[in-house]
Amino acid sequence: MDGLTPEHLRYLWPVLALIVTLGAILVGALIGREGSGRRGLLAAALAGLILAVLLALRLNPHSALRTPPSGDWLSRYLFLDPLYRFVIIYLSIFLGGILLVSNSLWRRPTWEWPVYLCLLIGSLIGMILLASARHLIFLAIAFEMASLPSYVLVGFRRFNTKSAEGAAKYVVFGAVCSALMIYGISLLYGVTGTFDWEQIVLRLAVEGVPPLAVAALVCLFIGLAFKISLAPMHFWCPDAFEAAGADVAAWLSVGSKSAALLALARLAHILLPSISPGIRDHAILLVAVVAIVTMTVANLSAYWQTSVKRLLAYSSIAHAGYIVCGVLVLADTAGTAAIVAYILVYLLMNLGAFSVTGLIEAQNGSDHLDNFVGLGTRNPRLAAVMTFFLFSLVGLPPLAGFAVKWILLSTLWQHELAFVVVAILANTLFSLFYYMRIARAMYFSSPQPVPSLQLDGGSPLATIQVPGLMVAVLAVCAAGLIALFLGWGLLNNLSLSLFAT
């Protein structure tokens, strides 16, 4: 059964739709008049994303996490399970939100717009495949497909030296980590003679794990940890986010991190229960220590930031540290379900917070914390939704950030990982300080002109204008945070249902 039957092809359709959209945008940009058609291209991109979502909704995958070896062409490369469908829907809808925000924040020449769209959609395809890869070569290719457009997106503001610096750091870091990962993959091939993850795990389970394989697995982990931005592979993140536009930062902070997180969760969930307990315990300890170090370092570093994008970058590193703890739960799929629930809500909070930051940056010329001063009086509604996002990021009820943290903590607690629970809670306490610095700037400090800031979009005292599409995005994010708190049972059911057998 090596043929490409229509049944298998159905699973590729959403990705094919995205590739066609990408091509259509390129062609559209070529044949359109220069300097026009930004809206048309946006509509085309959104249509492509919606199409991908609709096609994904039509899929009806039944098995969870592990695909039974059916032997068909496509499932040798990808896990075609409900999580695959979820990733397509989740990331496509998220990118739709990002595009609306980008459109509102766009200050660059129109001819760059199609390039920008193509890069985003290209990285989307990479991320979808990364989250579902089963064949390790395929994993490496998907990893690069997600990374390369991201490097360019970070350096997109070409004439900004910070942008160049951030992009360069990102590229160097990424190159080293992906090289390590590919090295690990080749070692694994050397040990087991296969690239198929299920086969590799089977070999390692039966024949034991030689030291070389341990080194290889660690290399693989480092590659994914770079994408997730776990310490000490997190240094690129604040620089890259500061360099990038707020919309790109939002995309990377949620998109690429959650894709890599899901990939890690999937691989770990297949590997760890099968191998010998000694190695398993070491692996769990390694991930736990890395997670705890990540969240602690990030929360402590965030306190000193004055650039809000950097601050939110550290926040996203800390959250990556929290989320990755879901990988530690091996006994059942509840840990992975907790990850899914968390990234769903994390999307709303981060998209919201970065969008507000982007607005401030676009209209005040900088994302310095001082630009948030007096937002509570300059634009009370904008300040109020930002407060929602911040409190949700801290994880306080009645917002969904609390609900997902609770799901994660209770899953960890049930599986006797109480020390991780304590670490996460202690970090929640640390994190309060820096999130509240933004709230303090918005509400407590009285607005004063700040002459030291370079302004090109008006004075910091000016009222912030919120474009219509942005209002919609922010309203959906804020309302979603309350709705998903009140109805977090639905969220929990949804994430658990992805893994139901």
Place this chain on the structure above:
Amino acid sequence: MNSWLLTSIIFVPLLGMGTVLVVPPHLIRRTALLFTLLAFLLSLGILPHFLGTPIQVFGADYQNGFKLVDRLPWIHSGGFAIDYMVGVDGIGFPLVLLTTVICLLACIASWNITKSPRGYFALFLLLETGLLGVFTALDFFLFYVFWELTLLPMYFLIGIWGGPRREYAAIKFFLYTLLGSVLMLIVMLWFFFASNDQGAHTFNLIRLTTPGVLPAFATHKAMWIACFTMLYIAFAVKIPVFPFHTWLPDAHVEAPTPISMILAGLLLKMGGYGLLRISYPILPHAAAVQAVAWTLGILGVINIIYGALCALAQTDFKKLVAYSSISHMGFVLLGIALLTQAGFQGAMFQMIAHGITSAAMFFLVGVIYDRVHHRDIPRLGGLAVQMPIYTGLAILGFFAAMGLPGLCGFIGEIYVLLGSWQAQVLGPVGAKVLTVIAAVSVVLTAGYILWSVQRVFLGAAKPEYEGVPEISGREILVMAPLGALAIALGVLPWQTVFTFVSGTLDHILKLVA
């Protein structure tokens, strides 16, 4: 089955918040007043359900004493069983009534707020919903949500409308309380996954008190001590008990007057209420351990004496009142810790009495501050000449706090002292020693109160306060009910408080014994 009365009381202020956000600016105050008044009137509807002898009202044991229970399934997913469940018993109901009264009066006291009143009253009403929820929630998860819900509005109310050091005070308040919340969250996880209520885990605070629902806790002493300690810290931050008290003077001094009234009158009660609602009924074994009783008793006495000594040393009038709160709340802890009937009743009475007197004192200080724009006691003096009516009301309020017989402060303290004198849990002598030390505070309290009354009101009239306006009608409207309650509780303690609370308190005591 659901009566919806408590639910309406809890959510009327939230509805008010929504309304305040949309009404035209000149109607904001009146809208807020309307909704706080509505909540108060509705809360009076609870009263008829508590008339009768304790056994009629509260049944034979703790678990049967809950009235007006509203229960709806909320989250039932993936093993979680969380209900929206509210109800009141003898300790919840007086605090609900206290909340609606103090919030109503604080709303009137807020009339002169001019800085963005829309935000102020919206947060104020949100805070009231949070408080009412805490005092009625019977599901641990719901309790936690309401507990946290009081945090956010209070943070902003101090931080935006507070005094010069408001930012520091607000974050300190937030951080201390969040520390407690985080520990409570761990206990919540622990209780939930350890509980076994007919094969399922439960958050139900009534079910959790039933023997056998926490099987692992029956045998593991370390477990109940650990949980009791974490819960204790969560509640001690709120009460506040030494050494977790340092947020309170800062928060009180910086908060605007009406918010200080709510902070002292209601937020501190969340701590004492938490001990009585969660720690003692669910972990009765821990409460009965002698070391626990010693620790809590000694901390209570430290609070009483230390708070009084600090109050004695203050020159800032508001700080003095803040430290007096620490001293008075020490009686609550002492009364609960030593496990006697009189002590429990005294502690509960003290919570209500302190709710009234502290709100009154903070309001009275606010009245002076509005007129002379400072709170420096040495610079004040002779106000009795310029403001005779105000002075009369103020002396009533301060004497009630001092514990003058016939006023409400006296009953709570004397019951606590009577209870601790008889306490058996610390052996024959221990409790008596603590009682004697605590009784010294009566002198200290009289000292700081009489001394400040003398320095502020008595003496020759000072020329700089010539023509200071007398207390206004609106301010009398706030102060008069508080004064009347202080007298009523002092003269008729049984009819106003003990008859409602004793049944539940006896049941809790029975669980511990």
